[in-house]
Amino acid sequence: MLGKLSQLFWIFLKINLLSTSGPASVGLLYQEVVGKLVAQSQFVQAVGLSSVLPGSDALQLAMYIGYAVAGIPGGMVALIASILPPTIIILGVTLILHRIRREAWVGNFVEGLAPAISVLMVFTAWNIFQKGGATGWQGWAIGAISLVTMLLKAPAKIVILIAGLVGIVLFS
Amino acid sequence: MNEQQFSVWSRLLWMFLKVNMLSPSGPASVGLLYDEAVGKIMTEEQFVEAVGLSNLVPGSEALKLAMFVGFAAGGFPGVLTALLGSILPPTAMMLIVAAILQQLQRENWLKGFVTGMSPAVAALIVTVAWELFPASTRKIGRRTLLITALSAIAFWVKIPSPLVLVGAGILGVMLYSKRSFG
Numbered sequence: 001m002l003g004k005l006s007q008l009f010w011i012f013l014k015i016n017l018l019s020t021s022g023p024a025s026v027g028l029l030y031q032e033v034v035g036k037l038v039a040q041s042q043f044v045q046a047v048g049l050s051s052v053l054p055g056s057d058a059l060q061l062a063m064y065i066g067y068a069v070a071g072i073p074g075g076m077v078a079l080i081a082s083i084l085p086p087t088i089i090i091l092g093v094t095l096i097l098h099r100i101r102r103e104a105w106v107g108n109f110v111e112g113l114a115p116a117i118s119v120l121m122v123f124t125a126w127n128i129f130q131k132g133g134a135t136g137w138q139g140w141a142i143g144a145i146s147l148v149t150m151l152l153k154a155p156a157k158i159v160i161l162i163a164g165l166v167g168i169v170l171f172s
Numbered sequence: 173m174n175e176q177q178f179s180v181w182s183r184l185l186w187m188f189l190k191v192n193m194l195s196p197s198g199p200a201s202v203g204l205l206y207d208e209a210v211g212k213i214m215t216e217e218q219f220v221e222a223v224g225l226s227n228l229v230p231g232s233e234a235l236k237l238a239m240f241v242g243f244a245a246g247g248f249p250g251v252l253t254a255l256l257g258s259i260l261p262p263t264a265m266m267l268i269v270a271a272i273l274q275q276l277q278r279e280n281w282l283k284g285f286v287t288g289m290s291p292a293v294a295a296l297i298v299t300v301a302w303e304l305f306p307a308s309t310r311k312i313g314r315r316t317l318l319i320t321a322l323s324a325i326a327f328w329v330k331i332p333s334p335l336v337l338v339g340a341g342i343l344g345v346m347l348y349s350k351r352s353f354g
Contacts, residue, residue, distance in 0.1 A: 087235075
């Protein structure tokens with residue numbers, strides 16, 4: 001139990017140091033936990049749910065994964081580890097009075113991260129699609145329709161809910 | 173503590189509880205937060221600065237923004253209050269839903285639901301990847317393309333993702349800093 005908790009703590013600490021924003025953490029999180037701590041289906045549930053519920057997606061995703069691995073203590077550890085890096089950095093920044101604007105390398109580091117994170121997410125999306133079980137024409141259709149509607153700014157939570165409901169009809 | 177300060181803190185707490193109950197995601201909270209905070213507890217200039225700074229720091233941006241706003245309005249106790257207000261609603265909701273879902277793992281309809289959701293979740297991630305890609309905010313330079321290509325190769329040959337990301341960040345420091353001098 002303690003081993004799993006410290007594993008969770010380290011994973012979420014790492015993820016939050018290496019992602020530019022909340023949604024950007026999905027790709028890295030997938031690589032770090034799926035197949036090791038949680039199953040693919042649990043991860044899909046976590047991403048789906050956290051985009052359906054109101055509030056910060058990234059935190060909810062972290063808590064769901066934490067909870068799935070080690071119950072309520074797991075959820076709490078995941079939450080704390082996600083909050084620590086930005087909190088410490090921000091308290092540090094405000095302490096040294098916005099010095100970070102002159103420290104251009106921090107901004108450049110984050111800027112260099114951005115394209116790599118986008119690439120990682122495309123790889124992750126492909127993994128999720130492939131291992132999701134719906135790789136026949138129905139799966140491609142659901143994926144294509146979801147992609148088009150979301151690029152046209154349809155709310156993600158509604159698209160995902162409908163896709164799930166269609167899944168109940170088609171696959172269960 | 174004097175009474176005036178206390179009222180700033182309780183206002184911060186209430187404000188962030190509200191924003192986090194109502195906003196579907198982190199980035200979506202920026203607009204709502206603007207309406208709630210600007211002109212009341214901070215100036216427009218302070219708000220713009222907070223949004224800008226939170227893009228510079230790694231981690232979840234909704235939280236970083238909340239902390240900057242909290243600091244502008246109420247110093248360090250303001251930071252902690254904003255953090256608390258932002259964390260409580262998603263925590264409570266997520267733990268309840270997670271607890272219920274764990275009971276349902278063996279249900280057949282849930283398997284169908286997840287199977288159907290998988291392609292849509294993959295599509296969502298592609299959408300987010302597209303939005304995150306620097307193309308939307310700055311013109312794609314050769315530097316950005318270079319980092320994109322190198323990281324694609326690195327992920328393809330299965331180099332561990334944290335290493336690739338650290339490498340991309342370091343490359344960013346090396347490539348982008350030259351621009352500011354010339």
